[in-house]
Amino acid sequence: MAKTGYCEKTGLKKGTWTPEEDMKLTAYIKRYGHWNWRELPRFAGLARCGKSCRLRWVNYLRPDIKRGHFSPEEDEIIMKMHASLGNRWTRIATKLPGRTDNEIKNHWHTNLKKRLNREPTTASSNDKMHHNEELSECKSEGNNNTKESEPGTCLSDDPMDEIRSSPSTSQQSFGDLSSPSIDYSSVITDTNWSKAADNVASPENFAEPVCSFWTEPLLAGNSYIHEDFLETTADPLMFPLSLISFGDPFCGYEGFYNDDNFDVFNQLF
């Protein structure tokens, strides 16, 4: 993937991630979260741009990623969601826990789009019907999602409802989220993880301190920030608490990174 871009302009590495880089990024985010994607790679000791780190985390390293084949139920959801929302992959991904927008997008282009072309009559007519229903319901219900006023984005008409109520749809595929095909334990052991964690954000990893970040106020009450982290893990020299300002904790995966799930997250590594 030899492309030129801003990462390259700034002399940052690009292309395939190495296991070592993965470990550094995972270790850093597990310990400190992603307070600022742009600055994160510097603190994590990575010669990558923040954008690249974000993408790697969101699409590959995140602990709740579900990999492997898409089930027929998932295919059905994607088809229906795509029919009503179009190429809004992130929106579609919210209905498929563990699946990333990128993965869904790839799956659509490589499999589902072809299937749709093979069965154009049923699919397209259903799509239109569904889309029209959606629009009419948006209007009739006064659209309780006032922010989403554009056509095709009425969330109150959730295609998932239809899927959920379908007797043929098994919930099993969603109950299987605890079995990602990536075995993190084999990649990141207790020993090498702690090594990686010790190496991230060490003073030698960045030449000058980022003073401005130290003056930012700490945002309290964020469910992502675990008490243990605040009390014992966070090292003010290595990571200023003032940096803890997660506007979107783990990219919309707030539900996963609460206190209840923190232990599950810990067990993964």
Place this chain on the structure above:
DNA sequence: AAGAGGCTCAACCGCGAAGAA
């Protein structure tokens, strides 16, 4: 066995949105 073509999916790019200065 080997070359060609197709397929998959990780990763990059550009753009727009949102918020801060």
Place this chain on the structure above:
DNA sequence: GTTCTTCGCGGTTGAGCCTCT
């Protein structure tokens, strides 16, 4: 109101793998 910064989204690319001939 304007400019700058950061983030996230969707489109696209291309290396590597797979299948076919």
